[in-house]
Amino acid sequence: MTHTVVTAARTVLFATLSLTFAAQVSASDTYPSRPIRVVVPVAAGGWGDASTRIVAQRMAEELGQPVVVENRTGAGGLLGIRHTKAEAPDGYTLMSTGGTIAIQQALSNDPGYDTLKDFTAVGSMVRSPAIVVTSAASPYKTMPELIAAARANPQKISYGSAGVGTTTHIAAEMLLRKAGVKMMHVPYKGNGAAMPDVIAGRVSFMIDAYGSSASNIGGGRLRALGVTSDTPMNALPNVPVVASEGVPGFKYYYWLGLFAPAGVPPDVVAKLSGALKKALSDPKIEARLQSDGTENAFMAPAEFSTFLRKEVAETASLINDLGLPKE
Known part of the structure; x- marks a missing residue:
C-alpha cells in the first residue's frame, strides 16, 4: 500500500471517527429532545403510581420535555418490567418500581430479566x-x-x-x-x-x-x-x-426507584439522576409527598446500585425462608 493510499485511509478513518464523536456529543448535548416515558408496572391510583406522577411532573420541568407516565400492568408487574427491559437504551423509556422487581425475580421460574444485568439504576426516589x-x-x-x-x-x-x-x-x-x-x-x-x-x-x-x-x-x-x-x-x-405493639424489631418500607434499560449512556443517566434529585429536593414536592406519608429517599446511581444488590440477595433469601413456591 502506497504512502498516499495509507494517508487517504487514515484521513477517512479520522473523519469517520470525528463525525461519530460529534454525533455523540450532539446527541448528549440535546438530550432529551422528545418526551420521556416512565413505565409503571402497577395499576393507576395506587401509591407507586401516584408518587411517580408527582415526581415525573417536576422532572419534566428540569428536563424541558414532557415525562409521561404509562401504566403497563399484568403478571404481578412482570409485563411492565419485561417491556422496559426490551426498549432501546436511549434514555427515553424509564421504569418506576420498587421491591416488586426483586420479588418477582425471586418468585418466578423464568422472570425474563435479571435486575442487576438488564437495568441501569438511575436513582431511588421515595419510601413510605x-x-x-x-x-x-x-x-x-x-x-x-x-x-x-x-x-x-x-x-x-x-x-x-x-x-x-x-x-x-x-x-x-x-x-x-x-x-x-x-x-x-x-x-x-x-x-x-x-x-x-x-x-x-x-x-x-x-x-x-x-x-x-x-x-x-x-x-x-x-x-x-x-x-x-x-x-x-x-x-x-x-x-x-x-x-x-407486640412485634418488636419489625419494620417495613415500600420504596420506589427509577430504572432504565441496560446500556443507557452514563451522561444521560447523570442528567436523569440530576433531574430526579432536583425534583425530590423541591420543597413543594416534598410537602406534597409528605401529605401522602411519603418521604424523599434519593440515592444517586452508584449508591442505588449497591442498595439493589443487597435488596435482590435479601429478597431471594426471604422468599426461600418463607417457603413461597416459584411459579
Missing part, C-alpha cells in the same frame, strides 16, 4: 411505611388483639393482599413470621380489588401504603392498627408503630 389496616367495624381494636386472636386460631383468621408475591403479601408474611402466628392468605388482583373486602370485614386485615388507604382511614371505613416505620407518622400521630 406500610399501615396495618382493618375494617372500622372489626372486633380488633389494637395489634395485640389481632395477634392474640391469630395465635388462638391458627390459619382461621384471614388477611388480604394485592396478589401472591406482591409487596403487600411479603410485608404481611414478614409481620406474621416476626409475631410467630399463622393466618390464611387471600390474594386479590391488586389492592383496589382487596380493599372492599377489608372494609366489609370479609378478611381481617391488610398491609397497605398510607397513600392508598388514607381516604378510607379518614372517612371512617378503615381502622389503622399500626405503622411499620421506626417512629410514628406525622400524618397518623396517634397510631403506634408495630414494633411497640
Whole structure:
C-alpha cells in the first residue's frame, strides 16, 4: 500500500471517527429532545403510581420535555418490567418500581430479566411505611388483639393482599413470621380489588401504603392498627408503630426507584439522576409527598446500585425462608 493510499485511509478513518464523536456529543448535548416515558408496572391510583406522577411532573420541568407516565400492568408487574427491559437504551423509556422487581425475580421460574444485568439504576426516589389496616367495624381494636386472636386460631383468621408475591403479601408474611402466628392468605388482583373486602370485614386485615388507604382511614371505613416505620407518622400521630405493639424489631418500607434499560449512556443517566434529585429536593414536592406519608429517599446511581444488590440477595433469601413456591 502506497504512502498516499495509507494517508487517504487514515484521513477517512479520522473523519469517520470525528463525525461519530460529534454525533455523540450532539446527541448528549440535546438530550432529551422528545418526551420521556416512565413505565409503571402497577395499576393507576395506587401509591407507586401516584408518587411517580408527582415526581415525573417536576422532572419534566428540569428536563424541558414532557415525562409521561404509562401504566403497563399484568403478571404481578412482570409485563411492565419485561417491556422496559426490551426498549432501546436511549434514555427515553424509564421504569418506576420498587421491591416488586426483586420479588418477582425471586418468585418466578423464568422472570425474563435479571435486575442487576438488564437495568441501569438511575436513582431511588421515595419510601413510605406500610399501615396495618382493618375494617372500622372489626372486633380488633389494637395489634395485640389481632395477634392474640391469630395465635388462638391458627390459619382461621384471614388477611388480604394485592396478589401472591406482591409487596403487600411479603410485608404481611414478614409481620406474621416476626409475631410467630399463622393466618390464611387471600390474594386479590391488586389492592383496589382487596380493599372492599377489608372494609366489609370479609378478611381481617391488610398491609397497605398510607397513600392508598388514607381516604378510607379518614372517612371512617378503615381502622389503622399500626405503622411499620421506626417512629410514628406525622400524618397518623396517634397510631403506634408495630414494633411497640407486640412485634418488636419489625419494620417495613415500600420504596420506589427509577430504572432504565441496560446500556443507557452514563451522561444521560447523570442528567436523569440530576433531574430526579432536583425534583425530590423541591420543597413543594416534598410537602406534597409528605401529605401522602411519603418521604424523599434519593440515592444517586452508584449508591442505588449497591442498595439493589443487597435488596435482590435479601429478597431471594426471604422468599426461600418463607417457603413461597416459584411459579
